[in-house]
């Protein structure tokens with residue numbers, strides 16, 4: 273394998289990126305299917321929410337259904353999970369045998385089991401249900417290179433957003449330093465993780481002498497659906513890229529409050545306070561389908577680089 277091909281594959285695997293499969297609210301349109309997105313973090317594929325028709329979006333936008341390791345469901349409104357029975361059933365029919373883990377509010381396992389028993393459907397692979405009911409933020413997943421925390425949201429049913437947080441990356445060893453200090457191969461890994469090195473004479477070499485600073489670790493936060501509340505900013509701290517629902521324009525603030533959703537202006541204000549690098553707006557109501565530019569302009573009036581996501585488009589976290 274050529275060196276350039278190796279680095280191209282390495283860069284592809286090491287990326288952190290989302291691909292939007294659905295970004296509409298409540299009712300699908302020809303332009304926006306219901307909430308679903310694939311998140312790739314350094315070789316691990318995950319699905320966040322699974323609105324009706326999500327399996328077709330996998331085909332349409334050439335995403336790999338069988339590579340999914342985890343599914344995260346924010347809440348049990350139909351536009352966020354009614355795509356699951358069909359998606360799981362298709363995974364089975366396409367020959368899946370590897371397990372999958374689904375994080376969701378309590379009740380999903382019962383719902384899917386009832387659905388499958390009524391239609392005499394069974395799966396040839398294990399589904400591990402991790403059902404959530406805590407009202408506090410909690411760490412729910414610890415992978416080699418990242419961890420996942422819940423963000424308890426304020427919606428008309430129990431609802432969590434999810435924070436995907438990369439762990440600190442390895443520090444590069446300074447050029448020529450291993451030969452200079454005669455550092456054995458077995459010590460390299462711990463030095464890259466930040467440890468000092470003690471040589472055979474007992475001299476301690478500080479880590480800063482041996483290494484360069486690690487590359488930045490990124491945090492992607494997914495918030496849907498929710499009204500705004502005081503603690504939200506603190507829960508989302510350290511977010512680099514924020515995906516947030518913007519179901520309404522601010523002229524419908526009262527409706528947003530009564531249905532426990534957010535307006536584009538409120539989300540822009542939150543992003544401004546958080547000083548995120550990138551704000552992605554989704555869960556767009558079909559009432560704006562002919563005037564989405566107004567919704568975007570409202571958000572951009574406070575946060576100039578705000579973007580309305582589009583189905584089928586990928587967005588790099590880095």
Ligand SMILES: [Zn+2]
Nearest residue numbers: 298349351497
């Ligand atoms: Zn929704």
Ligand SMILES: [Zn+2]
Nearest residue numbers: 347349427497
């Ligand atoms: Zn909802």
